[in-house]
Amino acid sequence: MLFVIDFDGTLARHDTVDELLGKFADPAWADVEQDWQDGRITAVECMQRQIRMVKADQVTLENFFRAIEVDESFLPFHRHVSKFARVAIVSDGLDHAIHVASRHAGLPDMPIYANRLHFVHGGIDISHPHLNAQCKAGNGVCKCAVANELSGARGGPVILVGDGKSDACLAHSADVVFAKDSLIRYCEEQNIAHIPFDTFEDVLATVMAWSTHLPQQAVSIA
Numbered sequence: 001m002l003f004v005i006d007f008d009g010t011l012a013r014h015d016t017v018d019e020l021l022g023k024f025a026d027p028a029w030a031d032v033e034q035d036w037q038d039g040r041i042t043a044v045e046c047m048q049r050q051i052r053m054v055k056a057d058q059v060t061l062e063n064f065f066r067a068i069e070v071d072e073s074f075l076p077f078h079r080h081v082s083k084f085a086r087v088a089i090v091s092d093g094l095d096h097a098i099h100v101a102s103r104h105a106g107l108p109d110m111p112i113y114a115n116r117l118h119f120v121h122g123g124i125d126i127s128h129p130h131l132n133a134q135c136k137a138g139n140g141v142c143k144c145a146v147a148n149e150l151s152g153a154r155g156g157p158v159i160l161v162g163d164g165k166s167d168a169c170l171a172h173s174a175d176v177v178f179a180k181d182s183l184i185r186y187c188e189e190q191n192i193a194h195i196p197f198d199t200f201e202d203v204l205a206t207v208m209a210w211s212t213h214l215p216q217q218a219v220s221i222a
């Protein structure tokens with residue numbers, strides 16, 4: 001069993017990238033966001049343009065990353081599920097932000113798949129080590145490709161925990177989908193069975209109930 005955990009808005013209480021842009025980028029970042037929402041540019045193009053609009057030095061940004069608020073109920077969740085499942089953070093956000101925030105929050109070591117953040121003079125840049133040209137959602141990190149790679153020969157159910165547009169692609173193929181915020185609306189529109197949640201306390205409560213039902217059954221219940 002593999003848990004694919006989204007970061008921004010899921011493990012982190014807020015969207016780190018939006019907060020970063022709100023604090024440190026030229027306000028025109030919101031127009032670029034609108035172009036993406038309206039489908040005029042891909043998620044990758046959107047992020048590249050926005051990230052390059054950030055103007056701040058490294059010390060300021062490191063402080064910002066350390067202050068990222070993490071859902072503290074993730075710890076008991078992880079303690080329980082890591083006994084029988086693998087857990088990976090798969091995010092279309094920034095790897096360095098996730099590493100710093102996870103370390104600062106005392107989270108256990110987990111594989112992290114995200115876009116790479118680069119510090120450049122006076123700002124930051126981004127590259128995409130997990131880009132998949134075939135990704136239907138045009139994301140920087142194709143969560144479907146990462147989940148495929150991780151579940152690989154071992155197979156077993158893939159469980160997605162997410163909240164937004166970057167989770168839409170994997171929501172179609174995951175065996176179980178835990179959804180919050182806009183991912184709930186997406187699943188409703190697309191007729192994807194899903195379990196709504198707010199915090200990892202809710203996810204844990206559902207997973208605990210699986211000791212009597214298999215996840216496959218949870219799919220039909222949802």
Ligand SMILES: [Mg+2]
Binds near residue numbers: 006008010166
């Ligand atoms: Mg998210």
Ligand SMILES: [Zn+2]
Binds near residue numbers: 137170
């Ligand atoms: Zn994809």
